[in-house]
Amino acid sequence: MRYLTKFTKWLLILTIATFFINCGGGGGSNSNKETPQEASQNDEFTRSSYRGLNFYYKNMSPSNYKLIPLEESAFDSLSKIQKIQVAEKLLSTLFFGYPLNDLEKKVDSGVFLETLRTNLETETTDKEWLENYILDEEKFGKYKEWAKPQAITILTRFYAMKDLDSYFLNNWIAYILTQTIMFSPAYELDSSHSPDISRVYNRLVTMLGTESGMRYITYVHMMSEDNWRRFRSPEDNGREMLEIFLQDTNDSHVPLAAQALKNWKLNTESDTLEVSLNQNHQPLKLFNTTIYNGDDFYRELVKSTQFTKGVTKRLVDFFFTESSEAKKVSIINSIVSSKPNTWQDILLQIIFSEEYLLHTERAKSAEENFFPLAKKIDFKHQKSTFYHFKDYLEKMHQASMKYKLGKLNRVPLDTLSFAYYHKFIRDSVLLKYSNPKYKDNYTSWGRSGWSDSFIDNNYLNLDSTDDVKSLDIFVNYLFTSIVSRQATTDELKMFRDHIIMAKDGKQLFRNEFNIFISHNEDLVKEKSMREDRKRNIATIVLDYLSRLEATYQIREVK
8 A cells, every 4th residue: 555545544543533632532431442452453454443433444345245246147148238238327327438339348348347346446547637637727617606616526527537447436436425415515505615515525535545434434524514514503413413324213312412412513603613621421321332422422323233224224225216115125134234344335235236237227317327428429528518517407406415415316307307407418418519620619619519439430330332221220329329229110210211211212311311422522521521411310319319218217127
């Protein structure tokens, strides 16, 4: 492990230790005190603990997953289109995608799942380049605090990250956690401020990058000012932490939590957390131990036996929205029985599972739709693209990190919300073509859209002697790229009827769609005319695809 990584870990320990001292931390049961033998261990992972709360854990090996993973052999036994469907399901869940030809090579490699797992364990991102790129005001713009620029930057980062590696995974985990009730920065509240977005999110990314355990990450978050800006009194904060992380709705526990937090409050003048010295000194029985103060409350909460089940239920509800309660209980029990210690242990166990990849069906979130599409169609952004994406997320009632209780409905599908969802995907993504003449003009909306590389002839294998066959090839390429299936017989007929005409006993492209048009006197113009007509066909097909239910779904693989 690199020196910088070790330094970051111990800096985090030093920071939280200083906080304990300043807050009068300590107290609680002595039963968790580290023994001399434990303290003498040289392994930093066994030494790094505070009163029984371990700081760091290695991620679990997939061989220890209890929620059955999809095996490589089972994946390879699927048909070609089924493999593409499974791969797209997994990749879109991770906000990622590949152009169809690249994806086909990967799924036919015989090691698709293994390679993806290996990539997610390895960091290849040039983070210095990445941050400089997304903060370049010539390319992405600068926004006032009212626009929540921190949220825009986070959305931009997913678009800009080139590699599906460990750094991408850490950002994705942080994003998922901040959409839930557990870690939402809740910028809709008057007491919360736009910097809280990056404070919560960046802290998660940083701690995930230093192999921090999920209990330690949660402990640091619960004690933070960001969390207190959401739940602002001892009683409110104590009650919500019990309910959110333990699913504990026992009202008799709330007064005990409030007493332990009696000297904690959010100063309403400055929305700043204050921890005074008049802490509780009376023993309180909670979590099957004795606690005294706020530090004890938060620490013993994350150490309690209910914690793993509580947070697992939150994430299972988030990913298996359409599953029956009985199925969810079975999934939760399987994951809990594997004894996860990191957020990766839960989330990777979910998304690589046979249950999720083969059987789950639900609506895609806008992020699961847009980010993979952007990579598949080589989408070029315009200066305001991610400001508008954030704005559309708000209109869809899917705003990132906005809500006090997180996204209670992961994908709101009321008429108005879905209308905005459809409008964004159709108008701003699928029907937007990036005109090369605006390549360097980031202020022009003409730059925004899919690129000619998406429909490059090298991907299509067109037959200039057979217009109908060539149309079918093109249509099926677009269908498979966007919805992971080929067009039906009826759909092919619909496009033929519109794009092909009968002439001199032959079936030929109509003039405005003729991708084989000849201009013998000017070959450059001929190529330009052919590309224009190819874009016309793509626009017709992509418009149709924008209206299909499958474009907005993660589907069961049959």
